[in-house]
Amino acid sequence: MHLAYPAVLAALLFCVGLYGVLARRNAILMLMSVELMLNAVNLNLVAFDVWLQERLHTGQALALFTIAVAAAEIGIGLAIVLLVYRTRGSSEIDRLRDLRETDTGPDAGAASGADGPEEQAGVQATTDSGRQTS
Amino acid sequence: MTLTEAGHGAVAEAAAHPGFLSPTGVEIVFVLVGLATLGAAVVTVTTKKLVHAALWLVAALGGVAVEYLLLTAEFIAWVQVLIYVGSVVVLLLFGLMLTKAPIGPSPDADSGNRPVALAAALVSAATLVTLVVDAFRTTWIDLGTTGRGSTRVTGEALFRGWVLPFEALSVLLLAALVGAIVLSRKGKAARPGDGHGGGGTRTSGHGRTGRDGEAQG
Known part of the structure; x- marks a missing residue:
């Protein structure tokens, strides 16, 4: 088999995942796209391992490690997404803009947002607790 | 070895293998499964229904598992089925359920920077595919010997090295x-x-x- 086939497939899968990460608004859909990108990397690892025929099977061992790290990542990521959903009432990453830099200072940025006064209160509470822990 | 000698060696090596116009059976199956995988991945990142995205992700990950099998990486393929299809997708479905994802189509699944994302993905895809095809056009994987990625071999490599x-x-x-x-x-x-x-x-x-x-x- 030509090595070009799995390599091209992996490159295309990676770019599909890249599009998903950049274009999706829901955080869980973004995590799905990250999984697609990780799978593209795994496909590359396995293909190159079969090509190089190493004694230690570096590519396959690394693919196994990547799968385990991806499982850990999806667990932590979903826990964070659920925490954000519980705190904010939505898991849309477009709205998580508290750490955004603004030209006129953080207060004007928070006031000019399209969210209601409750959202501002939540922002205030978050920054307060963050300041307390730091 | 100079670069021209390497080039000549690559050309001679490529001449010893069948070209792209006379694919072997494994290659045909690989391309077909790859097209199905790619289609499922594209539907995963473009569909408006959140639960359908998770189900198409199952198809894409299963297709990647079949590709592992075609590359003789047997153990990785079953690990992929067990961990990705078995647990990661279930976790994602639970996450969708716990964040009260709508069952029907949600029109705001894509954010406003979709054209930028499409442009970035297309540019990176063109760059990567050009680069990869140019680099590995003449490289041939020898799938001949059996059991290279079997559970025994992978386990010995994993627990020795x-x-x-x-x-x-x-x-x-x-x-x-x-x-x-x-x-x-x-x-x-x-x-x-x-x-x-x-x-x-x-x-x-x-x-x-x-x-x-x-x-x-």
Whole structure:
């Protein structure tokens, strides 16, 4: 088999995942796209391992490690997404803009947002607790 | 070895193998499964229905598992089926369920920077495919000998050469498990103490600041 086939497939899968990460608004859909990108990397690892025929099977061992790290990542990521959903009432990453830099200072940025006064209160509470822990 | 000698060697090596116009059976199956995988992945990142995205992700990950089988990496293929299709997608479905994802189509699944994302993906795809095809046009994988990626071979490689990374990985998984539990418990522990009753952690944020004020005062 030509090595070009799995390599091209992996490159295309990676770019599909890249599009998903950049274009999706829901955080869980973004995590799905990250999984697609990780799978593209795994496909590359396995293909190159079969090509190089190493004694230690570096590519396959690394693919196994990547799968385990991806499982850990999806667990932590979903826990964070659920925490954000519980705190904010939505898991849309477009709205998580508290750490955004603004030209006129953080207060004007928070006031000019399209969210209601409750959202501002939540922002205030978050920054307060963050300041307390730091 | 100079570059021209390497080039000549590559050309001679390519001449010894069948070209792209006379594919072997494995290559035909690989391309067909690859097209199905790619289509499922594209539907995953473009569909408006959130639960359907998870189900198409199953198809894409299963297609990648079949590609592993075609590349003789048997053990990786079954690990892929067990972990990705078996647990990661179930976790994602639980996440969708717990964040109250709508069953029907949700029109705001894509954010406003979709054209930029499409342009970035197309440019990177063109660059990567050009580069990869140019680099590995003449490289041939010898799939002849059997059992190269079987469970026995992979297990021997893993537990002879990679024992220490394997154990470090188990510690990492334990840390991730504990971290996920801590992240999930923190909101629950803050809620009964604030005294405002229900309404989510936004009220618990107020409670936390109140307590902080008491601690400072």
